[in-house]
Amino acid sequence: MTTVSKNEKTEFIINEQFDFAEHSLVDAAISVESELTGLNVAEFHKTLRLQHLVLQSQLSDFDLVDKAKLLKLIDCLYQQQAFKGDWKAFFKVENALVSNVLSRRKGIPISLGVLLLDFLKESQFDAQGICFPSGFIIRVNIEDETLYIDPFTGELASRNLLELKLRGQLGNHARLSPEMLEPDDNKTIIMRLINVIKAAYVQEESLEQALLCCDMLLRIDPNDAYEVRDRGFLFQQLDCLNLARTDFEFFIDHYPQDPIVGLLKRQIRQIDIDTPTQVVH
Known part of the structure; x- marks a missing residue:
């Protein structure tokens, strides 16, 4: 359960010295967003805490962190609460900003994935994010089984499906390799998120905001x-x-x-x- 101290959040400056291992992925994502949009971090975490409580209530009957609990969590989010990928406006800024995705329940793989990772970890799952070539995915380790979730659809993705997605992105000669399914650290994921947000700003011709994204990326890697x-x-x-x-x-x-x-x-x-x-x- 989320404690009070965990949710009394303040903004962090994302730069070369930022300790990505010390802070959660969602904290880093929201720090990025607060700099770009002036988001009220405390208000966001109130909303996030409410979502944690809803999931905690829905999953209270599960004593084990197993596949049944995972499927229930996915059902709660993608069926009952209607989280989903936004096919019609994929490259819009509102789909890349995590706070908007939480309130609208629509987004793109990486923004949905940041939230889903937070929900999974809050529910005691061993989960990691992967910057897969065709879109962000999540790996969940349950006992002796490794499962992959597509956060855009909420579906469990088989290795065959992942290879099909890979070929769709890189061409028919592409082959799935074990390295592609290795989890990425928070720094890599946040840099990918910032790049996605930057591209969305460029598409809507908000060049000053895109320039802020460049500044953040260069603070991380000058x-x-x-x-x-x-x-x-x-x-x-x-x-x-x-x-x-x-x-x-x-x-x-x-x-x-x-x-x-x-x-x-x-x-x-x-x-x-x-x-x-x-x-x-």
Whole structure:
């Protein structure tokens, strides 16, 4: 059961020194969201605590942490409470933000997965998240059995189904390997979540918010040249041309043989032409 002290949450700054092992995945996700949207963390945890109590009541008849209890938990969430993947608006920001997913009960694999992992662990299951190529999945270890849950549908996924999903994402020659089913740590999962949120902001042309996502990712990994490159494209779209040039040059210095280098050099030449009319931010 969740204790009072566990739910008296404050915002954490996500950066290179952040101890992802010390904090829960949902705490880290909500800290990201509070920085992006100004979410009231305490109010979110009140809502989350209520969900914990509902599940605790629904699962009170189960003495063992077994497959029957797992199926009941999934039924409570995906049938009785109608949590589900949002097929119609997959790439919307509201589907990537965990607090919105909790209130709307609709989302995408990684945002639903962050919540489902929290519910599973609150219910004493041994569960881990996996940044699977075709979408986030959850591994649950029950006695001698390993089960996989697709948080987008709430269905148990067989290895055959996972390989079909993999081929749909990577092509017919792709094959499922044991390494693909190894769990990821909280840091890796949070970075993937931030990248998904960033892509959603870019799609809806909220470039300043996307830039905040870049900033968070680079606070976690300051030497990620690919993220610096992506930030450069955002700076360019925001007419911060000198900043864009600096980021493009950083990437070129680190990956001079990358296929995109030719494009970046052309962008730099265009920036040199446009710099006199630069907008200062």
